[in-house]
Amino acid sequence: MNQKSYNFIRSFFSEYYRRHYSPEAPSKMEKREFGFSLFEGIMLRHKSISNPEELKNFLEASTPMDAYYSCAYYESPTAEMDRKGWLGADLIFDVDADHIPTRCDKVHDEWVCSSCGFVGKGVTPEKCPICYGEKFNVTTWPCETCLESAKAETIKLLDMLMDDFGFSDKEINVFFSGHRGYHVQIESETILSLDATARKEIVDYVTGLGFNAEPLESAQRIFCGWGKRSHVGVLEFIRKAEESDLRKIGIKRNAAKAIIQNKNVLLEKWASGAWWGVKGVGPETIRRLMEH
Ligand SMILES: [Zn+2]
Ligand SMILES: [Zn+2]
Known part of the structure; x- marks a missing residue:
């Protein structure tokens, strides 16, 4: 994209932040790390923002193309990674059509091997069939079938989180991931301090790992x-x-x-x-x- 196009798009982002955007802040936002990628090609990290007003001011002033916040909470969000002081984290599920087998077989996607340049269509293989390289450049397309499959899986996940785990809909946020799926975020005191093993257990349950298909007598x-x-x-x-x-x-x-x-x-x-x-x-x- 040339400079003129960048400026054109940036002016629309700026307009949006100034006139239409009203920030919906995540809970405990002052304990999270914020990051922004700017049109100038710079990534700003380790920012701390304490209230929705401040967020809006920042977005208006610097017009980033992407804005991120951490799902973890920190004692000092602006410190370097190893000095932040982890306090806890939300539970996040990333549901993406890339990992769901679909009728379309991903024929609309194209992968190019980074080592030998071999080109293929469909699901990206683990290894290149020609040179066994493991790096690929992938161009994806969000087809209707892929998007629908991600949506259906997300709805199943939401049912499970509410029926089996008992989370309320107030504790669950669903966001379009920007790719071919959704991010499901749970903000709840009960999961805040769970360690990696406990989080893995939840994922295993949700994916049915270790599920024993025994007919139940009871x-x-x-x-x-x-x-x-x-x-x-x-x-x-x-x-x-x-x-x-x-x-x-x-x-x-x-x-x-x-x-x-x-x-x-x-x-x-x-x-x-x-x-x-x-x-x-x-x-x-x-x-x-x-x-x-
Ligand atoms: Zn190759
Ligand atoms: Zn598809």
């Missing part, structure tokens, strides 16, 4: 968390499934036949949490359904 456990989620998922799948769908996920021919023939009885029984009692549909079949 009907109670189908009313919350992953128990409920897999239960609802199985019922929905069965409702629409044909014999070939069942075969595709590895269910044996006889069991698949039994499920289709007894679909209505099964759905009724399973809806109340009774997994047993249909001839030919054993625990192994149910486990396969749940894993699917």
